[in-house]
Amino acid sequence: MWQPIETAPKDGTVIIAARFDDSEFVTRAWWQPEFDSWIEGARQIVMAPGYFIDGGDRKLHSPQIVKPTHWQPYQSPNNT
Secondary structure: OOEEHHHOOOOOOOEEEEEOOOOOEEEEEEEEOOOOEEEOOOEEEEOOOOOOEOOEOEEEEOOOEEOOOEEEEOOOOOOO
16 A cells, blocks of 8 residues: 655665656665665665775765655565
């Protein structure tokens, strides 16, 4: 059952995100605080040992931002 996106977890939990209007889509996404957005992917720079960028050893960039209106829990496939 679809729920309003405002009720979705913003703790990195992967969800099924959907938008039901002129730009309809359904995709797997998660809240990414670095971009203050729902994303379905991003690239990551990993620094060499001993090097840092913005105080950390990794940095996300080039996010694929989505703007869902609804969500459902995502259940990962069972690989056993």
